[in-house]
Amino acid sequence: MASSSREIDPRRLDVAAFASAAGELAGEWPAERLPRLAAAGIDTDDGAPRAAIAWHAVGERRVLAGAGLQSSLAIDADTEVTLECQRCLQPMRLPLHAERRIFFVDGEDAAAVLDAESEDDVLASTPALDLAELIEDELLLALPLVPRHERCPEPLPRAFVEDDPATDPADNPFAVLAALKHGPRLS
Numbered sequence: 001m002a003s004s005s006r007e008i009d010p011r012r013l014d015v016a017a018f019a020s021a022a023g024e025l026a027g028e029w030p031a032e033r034l035p036r037l038a039a040a041g042i043d044t045d046d047g048a049p050r051a052a053i054a055w056h057a058v059g060e061r062r063v064l065a066g067a068g069l070q071s072s073l074a075i076d077a078d079t080e081v082t083l084e085c086q087r088c089l090q091p092m093r094l095p096l097h098a099e100r101r102i103f104f105v106d107g108e109d110a111a112a113v114l115d116a117e118s119e120d121d122v123l124a125s126t127p128a129l130d131l132a133e134l135i136e137d138e139l140l141l142a143l144p145l146v147p148r149h150e151r152c153p154e155p156l157p158r159a160f161v162e163d164d165p166a167t168d169p170a171d172n173p174f175a176v177l178a179a180l181k182h183g184p185r186l187s
């Protein structure tokens, strides 16, 4: 570790300085610290407090295709969320993992162009990056679109069980309902 985490505020991170110093930061935030992620989940079914978010960030000067040596940040984060299963509507706990490398270049316009051209994620460099917000964005992206238990805890009515060879849509009007129920939810 080339730099100590002393005096570095993860809510106001100077990305260029952090990358130049090959900085490394790690920590743990309580769930309430990431309010958008907290709002995406539901309370745990056993009344336990929501899981904390363990996170880690490493700065590095690194070559970005078409732009030479630039500041970059590798972040990863782990937590556990409770979501409502869209099949049985019971709470389900899910480990959530996010991991991404992001490049930071000078200027919003340059960042937008490079982000579109490159396979890497590119943002505009800032002397006061809110690392919590960035990590929260990544964790939100890692949420499943339609959360469902691999196996729901309660036995379900037959018409709602997927992949049941005995369920023939031709003689089962409930299959239509089941198909609707299993469609992606946008809200």
Ligand SMILES: [Zn+2]
Residues within 6 Å of the ligand: 085, 086, 087, 088, 089, 090, 092, 148, 149, 151, 152, 153
């Ligand atoms: Zn379920």
